[in-house]
Amino acid sequence: MPENLKTEPVKADLTDIRIIIGAALGLIGVFLLIIALVATGPEQLAKTGGINGNLWSGLGLVVVSLAMVIWWKLNPSGGASPAGQ
DSSP states (O other): OOGGGOOOOOOOOTTSHHHHHHHHHHHHHHHHHHHHHHSOOHHHHHHTTTOOHHHHHHHHHHHHHHHHHHHHHHOTTTTOOOTTO
């Protein structure tokens, strides 16, 4: 096999944009979930028509964050080609 066709295994890198965005969204989501459970009263629910907006927004962000981290773990190369090509 020619040397330029050899492939080396790609390791997941913590500087990948998917893990950075996933971590940021996860932190915001967890913060919103905590606020939804601790600081939501009847007056806040009345403003949103009885829907806990912080709860649903936090859950959505955590789901997107988990999807980004799973994507990063399943496809660590991110479509990048080997160095020098």
